[in-house]
Amino acid sequence: MLFPSIVYGPIRSRRLGVSLGVNLMPTTAKLCSFDCVYCECGWNQPVSHPELPTREQVREALASSLIAQPDNPIDVITFSGNGEPTMHPDFLGIIQDTCALRDQYCPNAKVSVLSNSTQLGRQDVVEALRLCDNRILKLDSAIDSTMRLIDQPVNHQLTVAQVMEWLRIFDGDFTLQTCFLRGEYHGQVIDNTTPHELQAWYQAVDSLHPKQVMIYVIDRATPLQTIEKIPAEQMQAIAEPLRDKGIDVIVSV
Numbered sequence: 001m002l003f004p005s006i007v008y009g010p011i012r013s014r015r016l017g018v019s020l021g022v023n024l025m026p027t028t029a030k031l032c033s034f035d036c037v038y039c040e041c042g043w044n045q046p047v048s049h050p051e052l053p054t055r056e057q058v059r060e061a062l063a064s065s066l067i068a069q070p071d072n073p074i075d076v077i078t079f080s081g082n083g084e085p086t087m088h089p090d091f092l093g094i095i096q097d098t099c100a101l102r103d104q105y106c107p108n109a110k111v112s113v114l115s116n117s118t119q120l121g122r123q124d125v126v127e128a129l130r131l132c133d134n135r136i137l138k139l140d141s142a143i144d145s146t147m148r149l150i151d152q153p154v155n156h157q158l159t160v161a162q163v164m165e166w167l168r169i170f171d172g173d174f175t176l177q178t179c180f181l182r183g184e185y186h187g188q189v190i191d192n193t194t195p196h197e198l199q200a201w202y203q204a205v206d207s208l209h210p211k212q213v214m215i216y217v218i219d220r221a222t223p224l225q226t227i228e229k230i231p232a233e234q235m236q237a238i239a240e241p242l243r244d245k246g247i248d249v250i251v252s253v
């Protein structure tokens, strides 16, 4: 499923409420630094000259959409879409524009970014994310081999340790998002719900102390056909030890 426009919705999001979505990636193909086995946009496609919207096009599309729905209050302007939004070279300027438009047209709405955390080595991306109300940053496993199986990073050198070092920049002022799943990829078992996986993941959460943890299951068709949805009771059981420590956990099933 691809989003056919720069701005889409508003839609009622499982995790965020009434959300006006912004897609900074091409409208005809997914472009991402990960190629997650559960990605609702499908697998990455080779694109020789990806056409990204310009900063001005994003500003105009967002302004028109906000002007068009004064009686339809939105909870959140969410950067997500057909890939990784922080890969856009003008991400900082776009976030600055978005915050200004939000202040002008819907001051109660939050600005949120769903990101896979791979661009946090860029200072401009960190600066942009600091301007947002919610930084929702992915860590699908605290074990390298599982992270590579689930997320299929384009940069094969990426490690969990590197991502965690980047996440520490926010000193806990972010939401950690993790998709839990089971499946099989080319004969290899994928399961980030085993006791070994969860022990490492709980340690990562402890060490990062995010202000919120968001865990979720697959909701739509996935490119890898073998993926199983984790039952709701098991998701609540995964959340429980964190809640016992007073951590705010959102479970989307």
Ligand code: SF4
Residues within 6 Å of the ligand: 032, 033, 034, 035, 036, 038, 039, 040, 041, 081, 082, 083, 084, 115, 116
């Ligand atoms: S990070 Fe998001 S957009 Fe990128 S492949 Fe994974 S699920 Fe898809």
